[in-house]
Structures are given as structure tokens and as C-alpha cells.
Amino acid sequence: MSDFSPPEHLPFQAALDDFFIYMRSEKQLSLHTQTNYARDLGKFQKYCLEKHLSALDKLTANHIRLAVAHLHRDGLGGKSLQRWLSSLRSFFQFCIKRQWMSSNVADGIAAPKSPKKLPKTLDVDQAIQFVEIEGDDFILQRDRALVELIYSSGLRLAEVVALNVSDIDWSDAMLRVVAGKGDKSRVLPIGSAAMSALKNWLPARKLFTSAAEPALFITQRGTRIGHRAVQIRLQQLSVQQGMDTPVHPHMLRHSFASHMLESSGDLRLVQELLGHANISTTQVYTHLDFQHLAKVYDKAHPRAGRKKDDE
Template sequence: MNDISPPAISLPFTEQLAAFYAYMRSEKQFSSHTQSNYARDLEKFQQFCMQKSLIALPDLGVNHVRMAVAHLHREGLGGKSLQRWLSSLRSFFQFCVKHGWMKNNIADGISAPKAPKMLPKTLDADQAAQFVQIEGDEFINKRDRALVELIYSSGLRLAEVVSLNLVDIDWSDSMLTVTGKGKKTRILPIGSYAISALKDWLVERKQYTQDNEQALFTTQRGGRISHRAVQMRMQQLSIQQGMDNPVHPHMLRHSFASHMLESSGDLRLVQELLGHSNISTTQIYTHLDFQHLARVYDQAHPRATRKTKNEEE
């Protein structure tokens, strides 16, 4: 989408929104996806204002934004979506303040309800071993074995493993150069099982790939494998390998992080390996680690029988 326009029907402050959309498009040069998100968020607020007969920007106050947040929350909008919605409003109101259409940014200081913290699903060590032990000597078997071994060995994101090239592997030191989010590169170790699977795969790869193809993981047609193809193969492998639940690429990455933290206890190390710019992102794995420790404690300690909250009630 190259152009964002206010809705055709008459809604409040459409002229100001038209100017804001033009500003996003020309000066800020936001992507069409970002522009669409802003448009959807701001239209929600327009609809709310129309229902409350709030037509002009100067009529709006902090209480109206709070009411809109509560309304959208009741409608089922989650904490993260509301945070993004408020961010869109702040940007628009700041634009309006700059142009003298409003005296102050009425969305400043308003926060969305906290989203419940969802712990990532992981495999335990035995389940991970079961998933990556792919049997067979066909092209697809060797490629998939190398692919999942490498994701689990080095904690890669889906986009990272798909974008890998042959030159990214340092075979002498068993290291891998990865380009992650924000085009930041990091160097990661590759485990022995993954190295063995990769070497086996590269022999097979030569039979299907032209010499000038740089992609590490390819299809039988010789081109770079796509994100969707990896996702579909992992869905199929989940059934083939007898997993209880579907395994997706990020679950292997989460499992890598959880297992590394359980073994090393070094949060900074895990942060570096995962390529997280902020350690708070990595800290979610400490919750997984504590859950694991609690289970082990309950099973191992002779006086560890503890009542759960439900039992106490």
C-alpha cells in the first residue's frame, strides 16, 4: 500500500489525519505496513470519538483517552495491542501539538493494562534429541537433519538460518557468523552433532545446486530455502518424529536458551549467544530455569513435598 487516506465516511478530525498520513509517508518515510498499522489504530479512536460526539481535537481530554483504552480492552484488545495503539495516538497528538491544533499530548502518561507474561514453550533435552535425530539418506533427510541440528546447536532465529551462506561457516574452528536483527552480526559455536550433519548435507547439496549458489540451505531445485518451507517441514517432522506437540523453529531456539541457562547459569552468556540487545529479553528464560529447578527439588529432596496454591485453598 503506497497511500493511506482517512475513511471515506465523515469521521472526526479527518483533515488533521490526512496531514499526519502525508507526514508519515513523505517526511518519516514509514513502510506501507507501518502506515497501515497507524491507520487502523487511529480509525479505532475516530470511531470511539464519533460514538461520544467528540468532533474537534480541542474537545478531547485525557479522560477520553482513558475511556477509549477501557473500551478497547473490554472489546478484547490485549495489552500489547493497546500499547501499540497508544503509541500511534501519541505520535498523532504530538504532530497535532506541533501544528498548534492541540495544546498538549493527551496520551502522554497513559499506560495500557499489562499483558500477561507468556513463557515460551520449550522441549526438554530428551525431546530435543528425539526431534533432531532424523533418519534417512535422501536429500530432504540430510538437509532437514543439518537444519534442525544447527538451529538447536546455535540458537538461531528462522530468518537467520534461512539467510546463511556457505562462507558463514568457519570449519577450522567450528564457528558460525550470523546476521541477526538490525543487521548485527555475532559469532557462534557449532556443536559436533551439527558439524557432522552439515558436512553430510554439503556432500548431498552439491548434486542439486549450481556452483554460484551461496545459500547454505537449499531446495531440490537448487535455490535458497524459504521461511515458509522451513516452517512446513518442521510441522511434518513433528509428526514424523513422534512429538507430542508441533515443534516450530523458535521452539528449538527457546529450548537451546533454556538448556544453556540450566547448564551454565550464565545469563550474560545466553544473552550474547541469542543476540539480544537487552538482557531483560533474555531474563524470561530464568523463569523457565526456576520452574525446572523447582521440579527437580520436588522430585529429589526427601522433605520437599510442598502444597500448591490450589491445595492450600
């Protein structure tokens, strides 16, 4: 703590200087954390200077609300504003302990919620382009079966990696999946393209592993393939298959859900296939479906003429 003795109206910069000394010497926060505080509080100091707010005891909750709105208009997102408000609360709490402020004027002020990001998906043509992997060597046969199965049945990465050969009902083209959350199981259909790829994969798999290995998808060492290996292979396949954007396992799952909803319109069915406990989780795909329908409407209807913003 410094020897600084605050005047009646404490200048903002003097309080900041003392706060940074406190963080460095007493709290011994990491340099990274100190840098984040400095950046966040610097934004507020700049705002205060623009508004001619030079003394801490003159700050009110309304000043903080206006600052939040100002930073939000300048493009700062919800999560960044949450962290910014947290930095302000810590600083003001320090000032209260020093008796430079009587209350924490940032308490109870919430940042605007960030808009929920819709999951990225492939359209039907892109999905087919990605999963139609050509080649007969071990890696390519495995990868073709793996991506076809993820897209066919909407599997999570953890689910496809955990699959055993015995989880497949080869005669009825069905698949038993045990989800990681609560070990709940569900039975899913397997599409004909995925079944064909799986049956072609089995002979290659047998050449690289023993009968004692249960894993459906293995590496060339004969052991179960890992999460990271699948992610890396899909990144490489994205280039190989000429995709415009890198494809990750969850993008195939999202694409499966979106395409199923577009075709069936049955949200409960999609919920069941995905293994969502709550239908609200599945409802994000209704937004994707609406976007698709809106685009089709705009292109197809002779009297569409819709504008993005109502006048």
C-alpha cells in the same frame, strides 16, 4: 459534514453519527478503519449508557480511567486498550474542533501494559524427538542437518539460511555466523550430533548443485534455500515427528537458550552464544529457567506444599 446543530448538552449518539459521516466523507477512511473505530467507540458508548453518561460535556478524565479499568477487567488486553484509547482521542479531537468539548479527556491516559509473553520452548525430550529425523533422501538429510544445527548453535532463521559451506570449520567443529543487525559476526561451537548430520549432508548437497554455489543449505534446484521454505518444512516436520505443537525455527533457538541456561546457569555465556547486544534481552530465559526449577521443586521436595497465591 452533516447539518447537525448541537444542543447545550450534546447527546453521545448524535456526536458519533456526525463523526462517522466525517470519517466517511471528509477523511475517506477505509471501511476496515471505520469498522475499528465503530467497534472501539461502541464499547465506550455502552459503558457510558451503563453509567448514565449521556452528554459529552459531562465527561472527565476520571470517566476514561474507570472505563479503561472496566474493559481491562472484562479481558481486553493492553494492545487493544491502546488502540481503543487512540480511537477515543480521535473522536474527542473531532468534538473539540466542533466546539462540543473544551478538552480531550483521553489525553495522558495510558493503557495497562500487556504481560510480556515468554517464548515457547521444547523440553529436552521434545527437542530430541524433533531433530532426530530418519531417512536418507536429499530433503530429509538436508532437514536433519538444518534443524540439528539450529538447535545445536541457537541460530536465527536468517542466520542459518545465509550460511555458506566456508563458514564451517570442519576440523574444529566451529561455525562463523554473521548477524543481520550491523553485520556483527560471532563464532559458535557445533555439537557432535549436528556435525555428524552436516557431514552426511555434504555428499547429497554436491549432487544437486555446482561448485560455484556457496550456500550450505540448498533446494533441489541447487539454489540457496529461502526463509519461507524453511518455515514450511518445519511445519511439515512437526507433523512427521509427532509433535504436539507446530515447531518454528525460533522455537528451536529459544529451546537451545533455555536448555543451555538450565545446564550452565551462565547468563553471560547464553548472551554471547545468542548474539544479544544487551543482556536484558537474554534475561527472559531466566524466567523460563525459574519456571523449570519451580516445577522440579514442587515435585521433588517432601515439604514443598507451595500454593500459587499467598494467603
